[in-house]
Amino acid sequence: MTFETTFPVWNKLNSSQQSKLLNTLITRKVEKGTIIHNGMMHCTGLILVKSGQLRAYMISPEGREITLYRLFDYDMCLFSGYCIMRSIEFEVIVEAEKDTELWVIPSEIYKSIMDESADVANFTNEIMGTRFTNxxxxxxxxxxxxxxxxxxxxxxxxxxxxxxxxxxxxHENIANHLGSHREVITRMLRHFQNEGIVKLSRGLIEIVDEDKLYSLVDE
Known part of the structure; x- marks a missing residue:
């Protein structure tokens, strides 16, 4: 897949805007665990995932993490380009959960095109609305x-x-996703194991009764 076929509003751009994007576009390949965007320390640019998986999360003053949302193939992250949206004043960190290939659009380039194009502005607002809904x-x-x-x-x-x-x-990874503590997650998983829902081993959780798991969510 190319950027041109992946960027949702590519066909709504004029030739000058398309050239501006292609001439400044950055292609990156990052390994699992790489921090791509580190809060408000720097304005990375807008990220479009070509393949892989990213995690956007926040860290509390006490050091606890919680996942806000995840990004998969062809998803776009706006918070990594927070400097084009002055009203955003909270820090979001973006990390690769798997080896990932992505495109980065420099924030100033995206903002200049967004200022010119109502289609890009509307698209940006839609993504922002989706993320805040999440x-x-x-x-x-x-x-x-x-x-x-x-x-x-x-x-x-x-x-x-x-x-x-x-x-x-x-268990630590799950705790980070859910904004909890590892010890709490361990106790809960052991309870699930005693109930016959999961089987635990080092670094592995096997779901052995999916129906019970769904029933627990639906209660």
């Missing part, structure tokens, strides 16, 4: 859902992403 959904989950239900939902999501009932992950 964050509001997360807040609702934290406020109204118990941790066991959130953990069950996370495990279900992971099986869909990995297309496997065997998840190569750690």
């Amino acid at each position: 964050v509001m959904w997360l807040i609702e989950q934290i406020m109204w859902k118990s941790l066991d239900k959130r953990l069950a939902a996370f495990l279900i999501e992971e099986t869909k992403i990995e297309e496997s009932n065997k998840l190569n992950t750690t």
Whole structure:
């Protein structure tokens, strides 16, 4: 896939705008675990995922992480180009969860095109609305859902992403996604194991009763 076929509003741009994008576009390949954007320390630019998987998250003053949303093939991250949106004043970190290939559009280039093109401005607003909807959904989950239900939902999501009932992950990693502590997640997973829902081993969680997991989420 090329940038031209992946960027959603490419055909809405004039030839000058298309040339400006292609001449300044940065292609990057990053390994799993790479921090691509580190909050408000720098304005990375807008990220478009060609292939791979990214995680956008925040860190509390106490050092606890929580995942805001994830980015998959052809998804776009605006928060990495926060400097074009002056009203954004919270720090989002973007990390590669898998080896990833991506394009970076310099923020000043994107802003100049957005100022010229109503189609790009509307597209940007749609993405921003989607991301804030994701964050509001997360807040609702934290406020109204118990941790066991959130953990069950996370495990279900992971099986869909990995297309496997065997998840190569750690309790620490799950805690970071859910904004919890490793010890709490370990206790909860052991409870799930006692209930016959999962089987635990070092670095591996196997879902052995998917129906029970779904029932827990739906209760």
